Amino acid sequence: MYTFICRLFHSLHRWPKTVVGISLILTLISFYYAQNLEIRFSLADVLPEKFQSVQELERVKEKFGGLGKLTLVVSSESATENKAAVNQLVHLLRSHPDINILDYKRETDFFEKNKLLYIRLEDLQEIEKRIEAGFWAARKNHNPLLVDLLDEEEEQELKEDDVFLKDLEEKYASDLRSYLGSEDEKALIMHIFPRFDVSDVEKCRAFFSDIQTAIRQLTNWNKVNILFTGEVMESIQNEGRLLSEIMSSGWLSFFIILTILVLFFFRVPTGSLLIILPLIMGILWTMALTYLFIGYLSMITLSLGIILLGLGLDAALHLLARYSEERRKNLSAKIAFETIILETGPAVTTGALTSAAAFFAITITDFKGFSEFGLIAGMGMLCTLIAILLVFPCILILVEPLKLVTVFGPRIYNHTQFSRKPYRSRKLHFLVLILVTIILCFRGVQYDFEYNFDKLGFPNTNAIADSIVQSTGDAISSPTVVLCPNQSEARRVAQHIKEYKLKDTLSPTIHSVMTLSDLLPERQKEKMNVITKLNHMITPKIINSAGERLKGDLQKLKDALDITPVNISDLPESFRKKFTGKNRLPGNFTFIFPSVDLNDGLNCMAFAEDTRVINPDSTTTYYTSGIAVIYADLLTIMIPDILKALMLAMLTVFILVLFHTRSCRGTLVIIFPIIISIIWTMGFMKHINMKISYFNLVVLPSMIGIGIDNSVHLYHRYLEEGIGSLHFVLKRTGRLICITSATSAAGFFGLAFSSHRGLYAMGITAILGISLTLLASLLFVPLILSHFDEKKHTES
Numbered sequence: 001m002y003t004f005i006c007r008l009f010h011s012l013h014r015w016p017k018t019v020v021g022i023s024l025i026l027t028l029i030s031f032y033y034a035q036n037l038e039i040r041f042s043l044a045d046v047l048p049e050k051f052q053s054v055q056e057l058e059r060v061k062e063k064f065g066g067l068g069k070l071t072l073v074v075s076s077e078s079a080t081e082n083k084a085a086v087n088q089l090v091h092l093l094r095s096h097p098d099i100n101i102l103d104y105k106r107e108t109d110f111f112e113k114n115k116l117l118y119i120r121l122e123d124l125q126e127i128e129k130r131i132e133a134g135f136w137a138a139r140k141n142h143n144p145l146l147v148d149l150l151d152e153e154e155e156q157e158l159k160e161d162d163v164f165l166k167d168l169e170e171k172y173a174s175d176l177r178s179y180l181g182s183e184d185e186k187a188l189i190m191h192i193f194p195r196f197d198v199s200d201v202e203k204c205r206a207f208f209s210d211i212q213t214a215i216r217q218l219t220n221w222n223k224v225n226i227l228f229t230g231e232v233m234e235s236i237q238n239e240g241r242l243l244s245e246i247m248s249s250g251w252l253s254f255f256i257i258l259t260i261l262v263l264f265f266f267r268v269p270t271g272s273l274l275i276i277l278p279l280i281m282g283i284l285w286t287m288a289l290t291y292l293f294i295g296y297l298s299m300i301t302l303s304l305g306i307i308l309l310g311l312g313l314d315a316a317l318h319l320l321a322r323y324s325e326e327r328r329k330n331l332s333a334k335i336a337f338e339t340i341i342l343e344t345g346p347a348v349t350t351g352a353l354t355s356a357a358a359f360f361a362i363t364i365t366d367f368k369g370f371s372e373f374g375l376i377a378g379m380g381m382l383c384t385l386i387a388i389l390l391v392f393p394c395i396l397i398l399v400e401p402l403k404l405v406t407v408f409g410p411r412i413y414n415h416t417q418f419s420r421k422p423y424r425s426r427k428l429h430f431l432v433l434i435l436v437t438i439i440l441c442f443r444g445v446q447y448d449f450e451y452n453f454d455k456l457g458f459p460n461t462n463a464i465a466d467s468i469v470q471s472t473g474d475a476i477s478s479p480t481v482v483l484c485p486n487q488s489e490a491r492r493v494a495q496h497i498k499e500y501k502l503k504d505t506l507s508p509t510i511h512s513v514m515t516l517s518d519l520l521p522e523r524q525k526e527k528m529n530v531i532t533k534l535n536h537m538i539t540p541k542i543i544n545s546a547g548e549r550l551k552g553d554l555q556k557l558k559d560a561l562d563i564t565p566v567n568i569s570d571l572p573e574s575f576r577k578k579f580t581g582k583n584r585l586p587g588n589f590t591f592i593f594p595s596v597d598l599n600d601g602l603n604c605m606a607f608a609e610d611t612r613v614i615n616p617d618s619t620t621t622y623y624t625s626g627i628a629v630i631y632a633d634l635l636t637i638m639i640p641d642i643l644k645a646l647m648l649a650m651l652t653v654f655i656l657v658l659f660h661t662r663s664c665r666g667t668l669v670i671i672f673p674i675i676i677s678i679i680w681t682m683g684f685m686k687h688i689n690m691k692i693s694y695f696n697l698v699v700l701p702s703m704i705g706i707g708i709d710n711s712v713h714l715y716h717r718y719l720e721e722g723i724g725s726l727h728f729v730l731k732r733t734g735r736l737i738c739i740t741s742a743t744s745a746a747g748f749f750g751l752a753f754s755s756h757r758g759l760y761a762m763g764i765t766a767i768l769g770i771s772l773t774l775l776a777s778l779l780f781v782p783l784i785l786s787h788f789d790e791k792k793h794t795e796s
Contacts, residue, residue: 005349009341009389016394023391027281030288037287038296039243041235042199046298046369046634046694053612053633056625060481061197063581064589065100067478067626068198068231070211072190073465076224079185085224086179086188092214093192098207100577103191107572108178116531116560117521124530127557131537180472187468194232201243204235229465231478238457238756242299245759249750250306256746257313264739265320274395275316282387283308286380293375300369300698301376303751303762307702308377310744311355312384314709315348316392317743321736323396333400337393345389347716352388354656354712355705356381361652362645362701366637370645373698381705430783437679446685449639450693451601453631456758478598480611480626482590487568489616490515490579490588496616497592509607511595516568516579516588524565535561598628601635608632638694649701650675653708661715669715669784674707677776681769688764695758696765699748703769706744710737710777718785726785734778741774 012019047054061067072089074082086104093099111118181188192211196203208228215221258276265272283305290297297304322344326336359381362374450456460466484490497513504510521527534557543554568576579589592611596603608629614622653674658667681703690696717733718725748770751763 005345005389007342009345009393012390013337013341013393013397016397019390019394020398023278023281023387023394027284030281030284033291034284034287037291039201039302040199040296041201041238041242041299042197045199045296046300046367046372047630047637048366048368051633052623053625053629056481056483056623057630059483060589060625063483063587065193065195065581067481068194068235070192070194070208070228070232071230071465071469072192072211073187073227073229073468074181074190074224075187075227075468077186078223081220081223082181082185082188083179085218085220085226086190088218089190089214092217093211096210098194098196098203098210099192100195101191101193101574103193103574103578104180104189105178105574106180107574110572114521114563114566117524117527117563117566121523121526121530124527128530128534128537131534131554131557182468182472187472189469189472191230192232198231198235201235204232208232208236227462227465227468229462229469233462237461241458242756242759243302245754245756246302246306246751249754249759249763250309252750252753253306253309253747256749257309257743260739260743260746261317265317265324270399272320274399275313275320275392277395278387278392279309279312279316279384281391282312282380282384285383285387286376289379289383290376293379294372298369298372300694301373303698303759304373304376304380306747306751307698308380308384310747311352311381311702311705311709312388313743313747314706314740315352315384315388317740318344318348318713318736319388319392325732333397337397341389341393343720344716347713348389349385350657350660350716351705351709351712352381352385354653354660354708356385357652357656358649358704358708359701361648364648365641365645367634367641369638369694370641370697374645374701377701429779433676433779433783437676440683441679444686445679445682446690446692447682448691449601449635450691450761451635452599453601454599456693456695456761458756478627479591479593480607480624480628482592482614482622482624483587484590484622485587487516487588489620489622490590491517492616493590493614493622494518496614497590497611500610504610507606509594509596509603509610511593513593514591516571516576519571519575520566520568528565531561531563592624594628598631601631604628604631605635634694638697642692642697646678646700649704653704657708657712660712665788666715669781670708670711672784673711673776673780674704674773676780677703677707677769677773680772680776681765684768684772685765688768690761690764693758693761695762699762699766699769702744702766703773706741706770707773707777710741710774711781713737714777714781715785726782730778730782737777738774741770745770 049055057067074085074089076082090102090104093102116124179185179188180190194203194207196207198204215226218224258273261272261275286304286308290301319340322340323336326339327333331339356378359374359378363371363378365371365374454460482490482493484493494513494515494517497510501508501510501513538554538558538561543551543558579591581587581589594603594607596607598604598607608624609632611624612629612632614624616622650671654667654671657670658664661667661670678700681700685692713733714729714737717729721729745767748763748766751759752767754760754763
């Protein structure tokens with residue numbers, strides 16, 4: 001099959017202008033489609049749509065508008081300046097079409113009006129007790145003949161100063177502050193909830209730009225310090241910078257690869273530059289197919305361009321090196337083209353198709369990050385194969401008459417190419433390598449997963465703002481959300497969660513649960529009874545008969561008694577909107593707040609386990625959604641899918657290699673170094689404390705592809721040259737796979753200097769893995785082949 005494909009491509013080389021012309025047209029069309037590729041950074045986009053958490057998240061987004069917020073911290077030494085800045089910002093932003101909710105005040109007027117219903121029943125009863133005590137003191141002062149029923153000790157305690165309500169007022173004073181923020185109001189908080197999904201980086205950037213424009217319009221903007229935090233900033237700083245880091249790393253890698261090409265292929269300088277053209281074609285074709293089949297790139301697939309550049313370059317380098325070698329044998333360009341296609345072509349085709357099949361094999365995994373990566377990488381390998389085997393030779397054919405691909409260097413004579421050199425210490429060397437591998441396995445290979453999400457992103461640049469927000473009592477961790485059909489069901493769900501929280505004493509993860517009803521005062525009926533008593537007790541006559549200091553408190557208290565029970569419809573609109581979302585859609589939210597740090601994936605999984613499915617009764621089931629549940633689902637399916645993907649990839653590779661070689665011996669030569677290199681890589685990752693993550697996981701299938709390419713080319717060249725050629729094969733092809741591995745590693749070199757810790761882990765793992773893959777190929781393939789070579793030589 002592989003030879004047939006090469007012969008088919010070779011037959012098409014008779015029309016080089018047509019092939020190159022069609023390829024350029026396809027490339028221009030692909031460039032148009034590639035520009036329309038959307039880049040998504042939401043973790044929900046790498047989970048299957050069938051997952052309940054993903055479906056619930058979409059329902060919540062539709063109901064609320066957009067999950068996440070932009071938080072502003074306005075601080076200065078002047079509380080007055082802070083308030084002025086916040087009020088002016090509210091005035092400037094209130095009519096912004098992308099703002100759903102502006103949360104900056106505590107609705108002080110509402111709480112001030114109903115403060116007696118919001119204080120604890122015990123404190124309200126304490127007021128009643130003090131008022132009664134105050135009446136005795138007042139009566140005694142105005143009627144000395146009144147018989148005091150209290151004993152002498154109690155009477156000493158009933159001084160007029162003791163009946164003031166100052167201590168209770170101070171107890172609730174912080175709750176009656178007008179603005180969100182610190183008690184001294186030197187740091188005020190404003191939460192801005194947008195209407196769009198905060199995973200849309202472009203919208204976040206435009207929105208943040210509008211906020212900055214509004215800030216510059218403040219009359220006192222230079223007198224206050226404004227810090228930013230929240231999910232909008234995380235989207236801009238992390239995901240937005242992620243693309244920038246990948247692009248910067250890509251350009252750095254491109255120049256390093258170009259330097260390697262020029263230095264190594266100095267005998268074919270123009271050819272080393274012409275390689276880039278078909279590679280760019282293959283990558284653009286891949287991006288266009290990605291747009292047609294998927295429509296976007298995720299954080300997992302965003303780095304595929306770098307991977308395809310390295311893998312595709314391997315094939316092109318083998319063709320160019322063989323072309324240079326054949327031309328230095330004083331062969332014509334036509335014969336050199338036939339050689340590189342019919343001799344080197346099958347090896348290139350085998351490596352590319354096997355790598356593509358390995359990538360396609362992981363598309364059946366549930367984790368969309370892997371399945372989409374496999375699909376795009378598989379299509380990329382096919383596109384690259386076509387570009388290298390079909391387009392690249394046509395380009396060489398077209399420029400050959402122009403003398404642009406002149407091959408320099410001394411002539412090579414076939415009869416001096418190689419002489420047989422037996423590998424006398426192969427058994428000892430093989431045993432040593434196997435022993436090293438066993439020791440590495442016993443000391444431990446890396447199987448720990450990186451559960452700390454803080455170690456997979458950029459360093460937190462909003463730490464100061466986060467600490468200020470946290471110090472004011474605002475929650476940093478996002479709650480999970482339950483969308484219930486009505487408020488009655490929301491209360492029932494909340495009650496079920498509260499009961500579960502009381503029972504869960506071994507591994508508690510729930511801090512609190514809140515519905516719109518929880519914003520109503522507790523025990524209103526009992527409180528209204530006390531309020532009614534107080535209203536009857538505090539008459540104008542009693543107020544007038546009290547002392548001057550007590551009179552003011554009693555009058556304020558009397559004014560506060562003129563209230564009625566609070567219903568949901570009485571709550572401020574800003575409160576109700578957070579729990580009801582868009583009024584045109586039915587439903588009410590129930591928020592479940594965690595008591596654990598959700599930056600730890602294990603905590604996420606535990607919290608999601610406690611809140612994922614809620615059954616208030618045997619017939620009703622509700623599902624929660626939110627960042628914690630999405631993270632938990634991601635980790636839950638990712639870890640099993642790692643093993644599934646690798647097993648499927650290796651099985652596919654084994655079958656295709658066996659089909660190509662039609663020999664168990666040949667399959668062993670090609671597959672064995674790959675298995676060893678994976679073991680070595682995981683072992684070294686353990687020793688440098690580099691854990692597995694969803695970033696460096698994509699390196700493992702790439703390692704398989706690069707390892708297959710190395711082993712196939714060594715094995716195929718050995719078969720071509722025959723018995724006794726092993727030393728020559730290592731000299732020619734061995735040196736070449738060192739260069740191809742160097743260019744592949746260079747594709748990840750820029751990532752190793754990234755400030756994004758996930759990309760850094762990918763870069764380090766890739767460089768380590770590619771280096772060990774090369775080492776395994778150069779050590780084990782000659783060892784195994786030397787055994788068969790010696791056996792064949794003895795037989796002959």
